Amino acid sequence: MWFIYSLLSAFFLALTDAVSKKALITENTPFIAWARYTYAVPFLLLTVPFIEFPKIDFTFILTCILLIPLEITAILLYVEAIKISSLSMTLPFLSFTPLFLIMTSYLILGELPDKSGFVGILLVASGAYLLNIHTIRYGILEPLRAIRRERGRFL
Numbered sequence: 001m002w003f004i005y006s007l008l009s010a011f012f013l014a015l016t017d018a019v020s021k022k023a024l025i026t027e028n029t030p031f032i033a034w035a036r037y038t039y040a041v042p043f044l045l046l047t048v049p050f051i052e053f054p055k056i057d058f059t060f061i062l063t064c065i066l067l068i069p070l071e072i073t074a075i076l077l078y079v080e081a082i083k084i085s086s087l088s089m090t091l092p093f094l095s096f097t098p099l100f101l102i103m104t105s106y107l108i109l110g111e112l113p114d115k116s117g118f119v120g121i122l123l124v125a126s127g128a129y130l131l132n133i134h135t136i137r138y139g140i141l142e143p144l145r146a147i148r149r150e151r152g153r154f155l
Helices: 002-023 029-038 041-045 058-084 087-109 115-130 133-138 142-149
Strands: none
Touching: 002 029, 002 058, 002 087, 029 058, 058 087, 087 115, 133 142
């Protein structure tokens, strides 16, 4: 079942991005960012009876207070990137996320993936690099520098 759920998740996320981009033609970025998450609330509320809630302590509350502004900023930048650039050239850069997670999970939790995990992460992240491989004649790092030239990719 996990395979089917993974495919459905990928399909609906891609659909959400496409619908968001279409809506951004007439609506502003903050409204679309708000709508993407607010419309999910009724579906998420359906899961509440099946969740065992842990005890919430001060550390959890402090973490939420610190992370909520960062999360809101990330959502707004994500939606703005969708608005100003093509989906096919912007969204693949999310494949760099696992690279950042290697660093943060090691610094915060002391965790590292095993060898196959490292290989998988490098394969996924290399896809974003290969999107700009046509610029490699200017240097091996040029595909990464190309990210800065288009605002949507950078966001």
